Amino acid sequence: MQLRAQVLMNERGGLTLRSVDGYSYNCVGLIFASRRYWIEIDYIYELFEADGYTNIQRNDVIEGDVVLYLNDNEPVHVALIIEVEMVGQERSIKVISKWGKDAEFIHFAENVPDNLGRPVQFYTDRKRRGYIAT
Amino acid sequence: MDTSLHDLMDTVESIEFDAQMSVFSGFNSFLRALNENSTITQIKQLLANSRPKYAKIVLRVIDLLAESTDPQFAHPNDVAIASYLYVLSSSKEFSVLAAEKVLLVSNFMWAKRLAETILANRMVVSQP
Numbered sequence: 001m002q003l004r005a006q007v008l009m010n011e012r013g014g015l016t017l018r019s020v021d022g023y024s025y026n027c028v029g030l031i032f033a034s035r036r037y038w039i040e041i042d043y044i045y046e047l048f049e050a051d052g053y054t055n056i057q058r059n060d061v062i063e064g065d066v067v068l069y070l071n072d073n074e075p076v077h078v079a080l081i082i083e084v085e086m087v088g089q090e091r092s093i094k095v096i097s098k099w100g101k102d103a104e105f106i107h108f109a110e111n112v113p114d115n116l117g118r119p120v121q122f123y124t125d126r127k128r129r130g131y132i133a134t
Numbered sequence: 135m136d137t138s139l140h141d142l143m144d145t146v147e148s149i150e151f152d153a154q155m156s157v158f159s160g161f162n163s164f165l166r167a168l169n170e171n172s173t174i175t176q177i178k179q180l181l182a183n184s185r186p187k188y189a190k191i192v193l194r195v196i197d198l199l200a201e202s203t204d205p206q207f208a209h210p211n212d213v214a215i216a217s218y219l220y221v222l223s224s225s226k227e228f229s230v231l232a233a234e235k236v237l238l239v240s241n242f243m244w245a246k247r248l249a250e251t252i253l254a255n256r257m258v259v260s261q262p
Contacts, residue, residue: 004153011153024208024243026159038243041160076163099157101208101243113157115167 005103012113016106018096027078030098031066044068044075053123058091065124067095067109071117079109079119093119139180139187143194145173147214155213161247168220177221188228191218195232199239209241216244223252 002020009015021035028039032047039047047053056065061081069077079097086092093109099116109119145151151173158164168174181187195218198211209215215236222229233249236242242249 003149004156007150007153008157011150028159038159041158042162071163071166074163074166075160077157077159098159100159101156101212102153113154115154115163115170116157 004101005105008099008102008105008113012111014107014111017103018106019104021104024101025098026100027098030096030104031078031080035098041075041077044078048123051125052127053125056122056124058093058122061091061093061122061124065122065126067093067119068121068123069112069117070120071115074117076115076117077112081109082106139177139190142173142177142180143191146177146217147198147211151217152210152213155217161244164216164244165220165248168217174217174221178224181221181224188222188225191222192228192232194218195222196235199235203241205241207241208243209239209245212242212245215242216248219245219248219252223248 005017005020009017024038025033025035026038026041028041028044028047029035029037032051033039053066061067062084063081065081067079067081068075069079077097077099079095081093082096083094084091085094094106095109096104096106098104099112112119155164155167155171158167177191181191195215198215201211203209203211219229219232219236222232229252233252236245236249237253
């Protein structure tokens with residue numbers, strides 16, 4: 001796993017390696033199961049609904065919200081937002097995510113392999129009443 | 135061994151291929167990536183109607199299964215073996231043979247899922 005992480009870091013810049021824990025969890029398990037389980041990405045919409053997540057716009061995200069990656073409208077990857085910064089009129093979003101069986105990385109939301117899709121949907125578990133757009 | 139097939143199999147068993155194909159968090163995403171991968175496509179084209187080449191892949195699967203691994207950790211050849219099962223799946227005869235061998239070994243993830251799919255459905259997963 002360490003070798004795979006090194007390969008991925010060599011292939012693309014801008015990745016900060018957080019962990020190469022060999023325990024079997026994935027991006028979904030990182031966010032929804034405290035790094036304890038591997039949960040297939042196919043169940044992501046059921047998890048959002050069960051846990052009261054709401055679909056929000058990219059301009060409304062703050063740290064702690066979640067970004068979902070789609071490839072041809074199919075969910076492929078999910079990441080936890082840990083930093084949001086305004087760069088001009090755009091929001092620069094940094095996330096933490098586990099790439100399947102590979103390592104946990106900290107990276108900009110767009111900086112993933114092509115076959116993990118693009119970061120196009122955003123979700124929050126913040127309740128409507130306490131929802132404060134920044 | 136056919137040089138082209140040999141080179142392609144080296145690619146499938148490389149750490150780079152392993153890293154590239156280990157990023158997925160769902161079986162369907164993994165299968166889709168295999169289906170779209172150029173190395174896998176080339177192997178499927180080489181295999182077409184060539185029983186000796188199918189047999190060569192099955193023998194390689196058996197070799198990889200025989201390698202000593204630590205059962206506490208994920209099998210290091212999981213992606214390679216799953217990839218071979220995928221290309222073999224255009225032949226019911228060879229894929230079932232390999233899938234039965236794979237299920238005798240523990241700590242696989244994608245390879246186990248693919249082997250179970252092949253044996254449960256007795257159906258072709260990929261087209262030559």
